[in-house]
Amino acid sequence: MLATYYSHNQLDYPKEKCVHTLFEEIAALRQDDIAVTCDIESLTYKELDSYSNQLANYLVEIGVSNEKSVCLCMDHSIWLLVSIIAVLKTGGNYVPIDPSYPSERINYILNDTKASVVITLPENTQIMPDGNYTIIEIGKNWTGFLSGNDTLVGNIHTSGNTACIIYTSGSTGRPKGVLITHQNLVALAYAGSKEFGLSEKDCFLQVASTSFSAALEELYPALLSGSRIVYSCDRKSLSSIHELINIVQRNQVTVFEVTTAHWHELNEEIVNNNLRLSDSLRLVIMGGERAIEKHYNNWKKQNIELIHVYGPTETTATATYFKCNNYTSKNTENLEWRLPIGKAIANLEVYVLDDNLDPVPQGTHGELYVGGDLVTNGYLNQAILTAEKFLPNPFSKKLGDRMYKTGDNVMVLPDGNLEFLDRKDKQVKIRGFRIELSEIEFTIEKHSSVKQALLLIHDKVNGDKQMIAFILPAERQMIIDIPEIREFVAKYLPSYMVPEFFIVVEKFPLTNNGKIDHKAVLSLFTDYNYSFAQIQPRNKMEQTLLEIWKNYMGITQFGVTDSFYEIGGNSIIAGRITAAIRSSLGVNLLPSLIFQKVTIEALSEHLLNQTLSQVEEEFRVIAKVKKKVQLISKTLTDQLGLNIKGLASVSQNGIWIISKMNVPKHLYNEPWILKMRGTLNEKALERAIQTIIQRHEILQGKLTSLDGQPLIILGNESYSFNKVIANEDKARELIKSEVIQPFDLMEGGLIRTTLYQISKERFFLLFNFHHIIFDGLSMNLLLKELSILYKAFSESQNNPLPSLEVQYTDYAFWQRHRLKGDELFNKQQFWKEQLQNLDEIISFPSDFSRPEILSYLGKNMVISLSESETNSILNICRRNEMTLFVYLLAAFKILICHETKKNDIVIGTPVNGRNYSAFEPLIGLFINMLPIRSEINCNDSILQLMNNIKLECLKAFNNQDITFDQIVEAVNPGRSRNLHPIFQILFELEEDPLQGIEDSTELSFIGIEDIPTNTAKYDVAVVNKLYGERLEISLTYSSDLFSEKTMRKILNSYYFIILCISEIGSEKLAEFTVNEVMKKSLKSEVDTDVGY
Secondary structure: OOOOOOOOOOOOOOOOOOOHHHHHHHHHOOOOOEOOOOOOEEEEEEHHHHHHHHHHHHHHHHOOOOOOEEEEOOOOOOHHHHHHHHHHHOOOOOEEEOOOHHHHHHHHHHHHHOEEEEEEEHHHHHHHOOOEEEEEEOOEEOOOOOOOOOOOOOOOOOOOOOOEEEEEEEOOOOOOOEEEEEHHHHHHHHHHHHHOOOOOOOOEEEEOOOOOHHHHHHHHHHHOOOOOEEEOOOHHHHHOOOHHHHHHHOOOOOOOEHHHHHHHHHHHHHHHHHOOOOOOEHHHEEEEEOOHHHHHHHHHHHEEEEEEEEHHHHHOOEEEEEEOOOOOOOOHHOOOOEOOOOOEEEOOEEEOOOOOOOOOOOOEEEEEEEEOOOOOOEOOOHHHHHHEEEOOOOOOOOOOOOOEEEEEEEEOOOOOEEEEEHHHEEEEEEEEEEEEEHHHHHHHHOOOOOOEEEEEEEEEOOOOOEEEEEEOOOOOHHHHHHHHHHHHHHOOHHHHOOOOEEEEEOOEEOOOOOOOHHHHHOOOOOOOOOOOOOOOOOOOHHHHHHHHHHHHHHHOOOOOOOOOOOOOOOOOHHHHHHHHHHHHHHOOOOHHHHHHHHOOHHHHHHHHHOOOOOOOHHHHHHHHHHHHHHHHHHHHHHHHHHOEEEEEEHHHHHHHHHOOOOOOOOOOEEEEEEEEEEEEOOOHHHHHHHHHHHHHHHHHEEEEOOOOOOEEOOOOOOOOEEEOOOOHHHHHHHHHHHOOOOEEEOOOOOOEEEEEEEEEEEEEEEEEHHHHHOOOOHHHHHHHHHHHHHHHHHHOOOOOOOOOOOHHHHHHHHHHHHOOOOHHEEEEHHHHHHHOOOOOOOOOOOOOOOOOOOOOOOEEEEEEEEEEHHHHHHHHHHHHOOOOOHEEEEEEEEHHHHHOOOOEEEEEEEEEOOOOOOOOOOEEEEEEEEEEEEEEEOOOOOHHHHHHHHHHHHHHOOOOOOOOOHHHHHOOOOOOOOOOOOOOEEEEEEEOOOOOOOOOEEEEEEEEEEOOOEEEOEEEEEEEEEOOOOEEEEEEEEEEOOHHHHHHHHHHHHHHHHHOOOOOOEEEHHOOHHHHHHHHHOOOOOOOOOOO
16 A cells, blocks of 8 residues: 555546536537526526626625625525626635524624625525625515626636635534535536536436535536536425435426435335335435445445545535445445445545554554645634644645544445544543544444434533433334343443443434434433433432432432433422531532532532531421420410410511401312322321321421410311212312311311312322421422322221421421521511512513502413423423523513513512422421522623523522512512502423322322412412423413413413423524514414313
């Protein structure tokens, strides 16, 4: 083998001529032949030359000249080709921009090229950002540039001038503009025409976006061979294999080019549906990614020539080609999965070199370098990067010759063809090991159930890297045994090369350019379809933290390196974990730390550096509190002759006061149904409920008052367990009546239960609590205890629950004495500053005048997201390191901002209130209301808004020890009987109360259903419920203020905004067209259930 591997395939071509000059020569010979068609439109060579001359003259008049850039923002049409040729005739260069590009990318290209002119179609004008440039709308109905003079008055230019600039993605995040000369394009045209066998008899379908370098390989060999150019005005429809086949048939296409991934899909569609392509088709060109050889065996039956091409934009889209027909694999077993990329195309040299730029032996992999006439002039405005990638060619005798460093690993096969292995940057370093991802992909693909594997790297928030293997099954709907695949890979590779995660996909999503969309594939990486790494603890701290996390996460199959976000963490769970850590380890930390140290590994490292905090002192205080509560209880009991347990909490005091007003007597009823299926042991169920009531004193409580202060009395009323046998319709009718029956706070009996037997194995267990003894998290606690107790009692076992350290009255006393003096002042000062200059009312525009006194009557409606919609949103939250609460609140605040025309928005949200682990197991009223205030800046992106809301939430949560009443006292807003102070809209996220609950052998808890009571404590209350894999949104509104029609519109709009912002996170709020969302919501057939 020579020191270099290169091409002797030299081809004479007119190096000194420009593209448009050669086109004019062909147009003169074929004036009346069709040059280009797009659906029903077409132009002859004479028309194409004439129109392009007239447009070129107009461009020259407005200042386009040599080396000036003109941007073409349009998709396929006959006017695209007119514009390309016209710009070339002026001496300028064209810069194709895909209309689907984000506005930021379009703006970047305009600024980078300093383009003063943009040519576009009328339908694309609106997407153009503001700027100092002229927009020309071109099309069949616009003749502003047609002077009638089609004699070209152009500029003098040479083949060394830049003809076009194609932008590719840059590793730094900045797109790179590749400078492609006329000589590059002419060399490509002649080499491509020869290798593809093109002539005036051919009809070449243009598939690629003009902004993609493959479009050069499609266009110029065809154009300068006299072939007919065929466009589809709806280019994106070509991603449909059926539409591609139809267009080929309708236009009698002879040649087209597709990406490798598109070709795989085309081949699969042919095999699965026994299709046959049009008889007119003689050649298909494909390239862009590695091609799987086993597909070619099926393709041979088509008797259509197949050419596999390879080439980066920097070598004018083409470097090598491989004619697949009659190819017989001579590769060894470990190479049989790829087709070669072939040999160098005419007038190019290719070199396979090591890191020292020395040639590698045959059969050894090295990096591919390309020299010759198709090597472009480097990158626009990026001289350093150009110098790094376009190196002096030591193998060329021509002074000034350069070769391009592709970054691709290849190998020279025995027959002289090149085989593409992988990107050089696919060599990654993980945990100190340097790993070739392609080797792992090959190993996975050797398994009989795998068609294709793609290895991607997930960068964790702590800087670690994780390998994820995405697997395409060998057959559709095939069930892949992931453990078997993992074991199979482990047989061939060392443990450090076995991917952490294996994810099965139905198909690989493609980019607009037809390549596998790695970003979209990586977004499939969720906790619903992979197994966690489960790295075990390495020290005692990690062991303790892992045990705590497993108690609260709802799953146990994870390890110390798994992210809090990825395993389903949220702000509620963060609060519980921090409380447990305080209690168990005696270290002081806030929930916000969990969002900063998102793995047990990182949190452990942080905590090991911490000293003991004041938590031990806190619980010494609680011990003293218990003694004081007992003393007060005895004193009051002796004084009043009643079994007084202690003072009511601050929150209970608020409900006590409101309940004395003229409000619906059932305003604070909290009814819900536990749905059960299976064989029910009624005695075990009744005993379990009685045990819970006896365990939590507050459930036995009633209230009285002393000097206006409510006191908690331990009642002696016996609990009654009621049962009704009825079908579902009758049961719901009875429930509807039962849930609005009022409680008497002073008489007790503040919990009611009724068992409805719907059928032999189907039951509704109705719970109805007064809110003064029960909050949302109490439901989760009750269900967990009910499940444990029912299972034990049905199996004739004793009560397995540990005794409670404290009771609710201990908490109530502690809460009242928790903040005093400077600490209370500082907390109140925070909220005073946080809520200063706040509007008195921040609510949706009402349909009816606000009455002087609200009736507190309301209605309810519900909407549900599908599992796929919910999972899509959860994926976005994980990728962006945010909680679902923040995501949903951002969507809701966008809606409020649009409806109220206000940018300064505050809503209320409930927080757990069980800030210390001693209170974690207690049922009762603990929740505290926190105002969340956000300033909506229309210049921010939606992701920036989410981040701002995340920070505001963390600030609020870190100051949640103060009660809402104390916040109101500090802020001192205007008070009114018809207005909730500080906020009028409630926003809440509830977790699934059945999460983590184990069913007994014969009975399952299958669901929870909240029962509306036709009351409304706020103007509007939105409760988002993540139950299982579906998000349900419940909206309750005041019927004093709003009509059902208005609220349905609000709910539907919120639904659509939730879905829309998942797709446009980088878009500015000012560009987010809420009105379009509104229109869509009004026309929607979304299922909204109103009332009960």
